[in-house]
Amino acid sequence: MTEAILQVEGLRKTFGESVAVADVSFSLRPGGALAVVGESGSGKTTVARMIVGLERPTSGRITACGHDRSELPRSARERRRRGGEVQIVFQDPYSSLDPRQSPAAAIDEVLRLHTPLDQAKRRRRVAELAELVGLDERQLAALPARLSGGQRQRVAIARALAAEPRILILDESVAPLDVSIQAQVLNVLADVRERTGIAYLFISHDLAVVRQVADDVVVMRHGSIVERGPAAQVLDEPRHPYTRLLRASVPGPGWRPARRTISKETR
Amino acid sequence: MTGVLDLNGLTVRLPGPDRPVLDDVSLSIAEGEALGLVGESGSGKSMTVRAIVRLLPAGAQVEGVVRVGGVEVGSLRGAALRELRAVVPVVFQDPRAHINPVRTIGDFLTEGLRTHRRLSRRSAEDRAVRLLDEVGVADGQRRLRQYPHELSGGLLQRVMIAAALLAEPRLLLADEPTTALDVTTQAEVMAAVDELRRERGLAMLFITHDLELAAAVCDRTAVMYAGRVMEVRASASLHEHPLHPYTAALAAARPSLERRADRLATIPGRPLSAFEAPDGCAFADRCAHIRERCREERPALRPLGDGQVACVRAEGLQVVFRD
Incomplete structure (x- = not known):
């Protein structure tokens, strides 16, 4: 077995009395794709x-x-090295871009920080990254306010990839x-993984x-992992009752949602 | 025939230089029927829902006719308009944006009953507790004393549904009511809605971006694109054998729970709003099956099979989509 590129062991996080993450361990191999599935909370x-710091x-x-x-990193240099190892793309593309910065400038800034490229090479790299995620010249120069949610999310992905x-x-x-748009972005992510050998944590x-x-x-529930395995196996033959409930809750033809009365839930 | 809801040629323009958002929308819902309205951004x-209860932005121009239970809503004013909004309640995506955070759940649920129906506090509360029980919230007396922040999103959305039922409506408008909820909570809330609809013969217009969810909970589904209706049919047949290229492409673009695709079938470009749509068919620029005449004239929504479709090539394409 190849050595993991990301390893998480016995991870725990409490906020005051409440336990957000109880005892979580998993590993991700280089070029692999691991999904952490769960509901809110x-x-x-x-x-x-915690992984991005x-x-x-x-x-x-x-360990990454x-x-x-x-x-926490001890120096700016250490922080930059970590940024070159792990990047993150958040859910909300409306709050993750600087409204006064064009996508081209945002990507260029990351290249300046994380690569030794000169200005001409950086410009070429910005164009490459834009093509990879499907952004055109006009969108690269526009301010985020002029871009749709899908376009912004592609900017966020290109910016994250710029740090290699x-x-x-x-x-x-x-x-x-x-x-x-989601289908376009999922295909882009598959292409990037094939071309660069990047590993994904979804x-x-x-x-x-x-x-x-x-x-x-x-599969996580209440801060702990309740089931793990290859995606096809966990989704086709879920073993834990919670995974089964998740699977049965996905609507589809012939779906009859199960009625359950809320009584004990306090919040 | 008069249904619970009839839209006929509904066209809405927002203020500004020619900005249509709805373009000649005709739909109807029969007594007790659930109609899903599926579409992407733009x-x-949602504008359709707003047009029905007259909650459009100021200065919006409306053409066409909206009838609720045979009564035209376009001319309603004052008390009649308030009555319309009480009997055609809307449940929105984010319950927290539609409830006063500093009043209790009890105040929220009983205010209308006490001021308009002149019920005593006691009987208004009894009524509220019974309704909460119907939507699957037990221990109603305690819930009435709680504030919105003390309830989870799923619980609060059930409170909103209970509130919607206070005026004993025959039609419920639901605008992405479960989109912000976890999947297991979504299943529970939809189960409660489903049961209520059957018990009360309640009709529903259900807005969602999720074709599979619409197929699962609605009798018929309408697919909208760029302010127009592209296809309306029985949910099961629309989902399994789409007639319109946009419906087919939308169904194919969604990943499957059963198997991993080599690549997802994508639709080039992005979803358009009505004011950006090209002449002719609004979907023409993104359609894989385009012909010259698709750009020349706008395809009308016409009867085909068990529903209606707005595509000139629909008959010929059925064979293609079934392969």
Whole structure:
């Protein structure tokens, strides 16, 4: 077995009394695609935020590209190195771009920070990245306010890829997109993985999207992993009752939703 | 025939230089029927809801006729308009944006009953508790004392549905009511809605971006694109054997839970709004089956098989989509 490019061991995060992430371990192989599936409150986004360094784990270990990142970076240089290893694309493309910066300038800024390229080479690289995610010249020069949600999300992906990370975390990144745009973005992600050998960590609640993009799946509930395995196996033959409930909740032809009365739930 | 809801040639323009958002929309809903309205951004599905209850932006120009239970809503004013909004309630996507955060659930549910129907506090509360029970919220007395922030999104959306039922409506408008909810909560809320509809013979216009969800909970489904209706048919046949190239492309673009596709079938370009749509068929620029005449004249919504479709090539394409 090849060595994991991302390894998470015994990860735990508490906010005061409440436990957001209880004891989570998983690994991602180079060029692999792992999906963390769960509903709101399952702790899946907290796991992603700890991996990129936006939250500090209460305990546990995170190793990416052979470097420990359980503690906060000590220097700007260290922070930049981490940025070159792991990038993240968030759910909301409306709040993740600077409204006064064109996509071309945003991507160029990342290239300046993370690569030794000169201005001419950077310009070529911006064009390459734009083509990869399907943005044209006009969109590259426009301000974010003039772009649709789908176009903004493609800018966010191109900007993340500009740092040439080995690992890209996609935190519900395709959830807000229109179906026809979502299909375009999912194909782009598959192309990028094939061409660059990047590894993906998908945080998602959408089982059909997970089926399309992930090799392996871990299912989280209340901060813990309840099931894990190859995507096809977990989705076709779910073993844990919660995974079965998730699977049965996906609407489709002949679907009859199950009635359940809320009584004990306090919130 | 007069249905619970009839839209005839509904066209809406927003203020500004020629900005149509709805273009000649005709739809009807029969007594007790659920109609799904599916579309992507800019398709006009939410504008359709707003046009029905007259909640359009100021200065919007409306052509065509909207009838609710045979009564034309375009000319209603004052008390009659308020009555319309009470008997045709709307459940929106984000319940927190439509409830006063500093009043209790009890105040929210009983205010109308006490001020308009002049019920006592006691009987208004009894009524509210019974309705909460019907939408699957037990322990109603305690819920009435709680504030919106103390309830989860799924629970609060059930409260909104209970509130919608207060005036004993015959038609419910639901605008992406479960989109913000987790899938397991969505299943529970839809189950409650489904049961209520059957018990009360309640008709529903259900707005969603999710073709599969519409197919699962609605009798018929209408697909909208760029402010126009492209196809209306029984949900099962629309989902399995789409007639319009846009419906077929939309169904194919969605990943499947059963298997992984080599590549997803994409639709080139992006969804358009009515004011950006080309002459002729609005979908022409993105359609894989385009012919010259598709750009020349706008295809009318015409009867075909068990429904209606707005595509001149629909007969010929049926064979293609079935392969």
